[in-house]
Amino acid sequence: MSNAPHILVIDDEPQIQRAIRTILTEKGFKVTTASRGEEGLTLAATNKPDIVILDLGLPDMDGVEVCTRLREWTQCPIIILSVRDSEQDKVAALDKGADDYLTKPFGIEELLARVRVALRHSTSRQGAQSKVIKAGPLTIDLAWHIIKRGDEEIKLTGTEHKLLSYLAANHGRVLTHQNILTQVWGPADADHTEYLRVYMRQLRKKLEADPEHPQYILTEPGIGYRFIADE
Amino acid sequence: MRRSIFISYFWNYIIALGLIAFITALFFVLRDMLDTTLIALLYLIPLGLITALWGLGPGITSAVSTFLAFNYFFIPPFYTFTVHHPTDVVILVVFLIVAIVISQLVGRMQTSLAAATAREREATQLYELSAALAGLHDDHTIAQILAKQIQDVSHGEAVELNITGTQPFAFHLPNITPPTRSPEVIVPIQAAREVLGEIRLWKAAPEILSGEKRLLQTFASQGALALERARLVQAESRAQVLEESDHLKSILLSSVSHELRTPLSTIKAAASSLRGNEVSWDSAARPELIAAIDDEADHLNMLVGNLLDMSRIESGALKPKREWNILPEIVGSVLARMRHLASEHQIEVDVPENLPLVSVDYVQMQQVFTNLVSNSVKYAPEKTVIHVCAFVEDKSIHVLISNQGPQVPPEHLERIFDKFYRITAADRVTGTGLGLSICKGIIEGHGGRIWAENIPDGLAFNFTLPLIWEGAPPPQLPIDTEIE
Numbered sequence: 001m002s003n004a005p006h007i008l009v010i011d012d013e014p015q016i017q018r019a020i021r022t023i024l025t026e027k028g029f030k031v032t033t034a035s036r037g038e039e040g041l042t043l044a045a046t047n048k049p050d051i052v053i054l055d056l057g058l059p060d061m062d063g064v065e066v067c068t069r070l071r072e073w074t075q076c077p078i079i080i081l082s083v084r085d086s087e088q089d090k091v092a093a094l095d096k097g098a099d100d101y102l103t104k105p106f107g108i109e110e111l112l113a114r115v116r117v118a119l120r121h122s123t124s125r126q127g128a129q130s131k132v133i134k135a136g137p138l139t140i141d142l143a144w145h146i147i148k149r150g151d152e153e154i155k156l157t158g159t160e161h162k163l164l165s166y167l168a169a170n171h172g173r174v175l176t177h178q179n180i181l182t183q184v185w186g187p188a189d190a191d192h193t194e195y196l197r198v199y200m201r202q203l204r205k206k207l208e209a210d211p212e213h214p215q216y217i218l219t220e221p222g223i224g225y226r227f228i229a230d231e
Numbered sequence: 232m233r234r235s236i237f238i239s240y241f242w243n244y245i246i247a248l249g250l251i252a253f254i255t256a257l258f259f260v261l262r263d264m265l266d267t268t269l270i271a272l273l274y275l276i277p278l279g280l281i282t283a284l285w286g287l288g289p290g291i292t293s294a295v296s297t298f299l300a301f302n303y304f305f306i307p308p309f310y311t312f313t314v315h316h317p318t319d320v321v322i323l324v325v326f327l328i329v330a331i332v333i334s335q336l337v338g339r340m341q342t343s344l345a346a347a348t349a350r351e352r353e354a355t356q357l358y359e360l361s362a363a364l365a366g367l368h369d370d371h372t373i374a375q376i377l378a379k380q381i382q383d384v385s386h387g388e389a390v391e392l393n394i395t396g397t398q399p400f401a402f403h404l405p406n407i408t409p410p411t412r413s414p415e416v417i418v419p420i421q422a423a424r425e426v427l428g429e430i431r432l433w434k435a436a437p438e439i440l441s442g443e444k445r446l447l448q449t450f451a452s453q454g455a456l457a458l459e460r461a462r463l464v465q466a467e468s469r470a471q472v473l474e475e476s477d478h479l480k481s482i483l484l485s486s487v488s489h490e491l492r493t494p495l496s497t498i499k500a501a502a503s504s505l506r507g508n509e510v511s512w513d514s515a516a517r518p519e520l521i522a523a524i525d526d527e528a529d530h531l532n533m534l535v536g537n538l539l540d541m542s543r544i545e546s547g548a549l550k551p552k553r554e555w556n557i558l559p560e561i562v563g564s565v566l567a568r569m570r571h572l573a574s575e576h577q578i579e580v581d582v583p584e585n586l587p588l589v590s591v592d593y594v595q596m597q598q599v600f601t602n603l604v605s606n607s608v609k610y611a612p613e614k615t616v617i618h619v620c621a622f623v624e625d626k627s628i629h630v631l632i633s634n635q636g637p638q639v640p641p642e643h644l645e646r647i648f649d650k651f652y653r654i655t656a657a658d659r660v661t662g663t664g665l666g667l668s669i670c671k672g673i674i675e676g677h678g679g680r681i682w683a684e685n686i687p688d689g690l691a692f693n694f695t696l697p698l699i700w701e702g703a704p705p706p707q708l709p710i711d712t713e714i715e
Contacts, residue, residue: 194555197555198588210567211563212563
């Protein structure tokens with residue numbers, strides 16, 4: 001168990017710490033907890049965890065600040081915990097380099113799914129990234145620019161293609177509006193959320209069986225989008 | 232000013248004496264036709280006039296000089312002040328007494344008339360001030376009116392009112408900055424218990440008349456009364472608001488504790504039975520209990536979320552993060568999520584794809600649709616139709632969510648959007664009674680309007696959302712259609 005993934009949980013609420021520690025330990029992770037921002041930063045520096053789970057509402061410092069300071073020296077995935085209705089804070093933390101977020105109260109499957117995605121991304125950062133992504137009946141070949149549903153090829157426009165490629169390459173992760181707009185349209189269009197709305201709707205119509213109830217291109221209300229691929 | 236008053240006084244004397252000299256000259260010319268006693272009588276006319284016009288001082292002076300002139304020119308021996316005839320002595324003495332008495336009487340009447348006029352003017356000004364101040368409940372308006380009246384009455388160079396209190400401020404007239412020197416008159420605005428401010432008057436005259444100062448003091452006390460009244464009214468309305476919110480809070484507490492207890496009881500019962508090993512591992516009840524805990528925890532979360540939203544709307548903190556959104560997408564996502572909840576109803580959607588974009592907060596708008604649809608689901612009988620449609624209607628998007636549920640008595644139609652307002656008794660239907668008022672808060676936060684109406688077979692919720700946002704119409708997007 002010595003090379004079990006190490007997770008650092010920074011949260012000031014003992015009940016949440018207890019719940020997360022119990023569940024993650026049960027799932028074979030090594031868990032360290034900190035209840036203050038400074039303590040968390042110190043533990044992160046000494047223990048070099050594989051994932052940091054960070055609550056945005058800490059007593060001593062702003063969670064976004066912790067995020068920024070972690071990003072100064074480490075690329076380890078950061079998962080944000082926060083309460084509902086603080087979309088602005090979540091977006092701020094995500095734009096400052098956090099990888100994902102969870103809204104309290106959260107289900108444990110959600111937590112584990114986020115942890116799995118984070119681990120996969122931390123390994124793919126180090127090694128080769130898979131070039132073909134599968135999501136249900138969809139196959140997205142990032143290298144050859146081919147998208148298929150089953151055997152049938154789906155035709156996309158240039159922008160749609162760029163958008164889908166970016167989403168698929170980051171599958172499992174939440175991508176903020178601004179992030180996607182900057183990457184796909186360029187920094188000048190970073191505020192044009194309406195582009196995203198329209199193109200995402202077009203993409204869903206082409207890719208999803210039921211565009212109103214999407215399975216692969218998910219909306220994260222108030223935050224951004226997430227592409228769900230097969231594990 | 233003092234100098235000019237002095238000069239005008241001086242002139243009064245000169246003119247009075249001049250008039251006497253003129254009359255004397257006239258009588259002197261006509262002295263052969265006039266009898267001495269008649270001259271004495273005729274002299275009384277200008278005397279009375281002078282006193283009436285210029286007051287007691289010139290009057291007495293004229294009386295004395297007339298007496299001398301009369302004696303000198305008209306009482307023999309002429310051109311001396313000596314008198315030979317005893318009758319003439321009597322005439323002279325009587326004349327002097329009559330002249331002085333007339334002067335004094337007329338003068339006194341004149342002075343008291345002037346005083347009465349001044350008092351009347353003061354009373355009128357005071358009346359005007361108190362009439363203007365009556366019914367005002369705002370410190371700023373009171374200060375404005377008070378300053379204007381003081382300026383009108385005093386004709387000073389500048390007036391400044393410094394009002395103390397929770398939000399102290401200064402108001403001055405005219406609208407230029409008051410002189411840098413310290414004001415000539417400072418009158419405190421003294422209320423019964425405290426000083427509410429002060430009146431500062433700049434008036435170039437070296438002397439402020441005592442009447443003027445008294446008037447200022449009266450104005451100050453009128454101002455103090457008005458300010459105090461305003462503060463009392465404010466305090467009263469604050470107390471009323473507090474009382475009302477206190478009342479709402481107690482409703483909230485009872486409603487919330489009732490609402491929260493239901494899911495909590497379920498969770499407690501399910502969790503404790505699982506923990507106590509009362510349910511065997513392979514029992515079919517086990518997954519059901521676990522699902523109940525999960526569902527009820529979600530329900531609790533929703534209730535708490537509603538309460539938070541309501542308090543945010545109340546405090547004005549629920550600012551929509553508006554972006555151009557696709558309404559059909561929002562409706563679709565909400566209905567997809569509610570599929571399970573609304574499985575016993577038939578939901579018809581008529582939200583056309585080609586609707587223009589709307590600038591709304593995605594999350595808040597989802598909540599509006601969720602609350603309105605779930606309200607319809609809650610009250611409309613099973614198997615009935617819930618209809619959701621949207622269309623453009625003069626510069627706004629009109630959304631209509633109708634159900635075939637019970638109608639609402641017309642007098643309640645508006646009130647159903649009030650907090651905690653329900654027509655059905657609280658123990659019959661679940662919910663915090665906040666859903667519709669949250670919708671109202673959100674729609675109004677977007678500059679729209681929300682209302683309910685009875686339709687032939689049920690109830691319809693309507694709301695509008697303006698199409699124009701920050702002066703801009705919905706954007707047309709550069710869509711590329713070229714396939715790679």
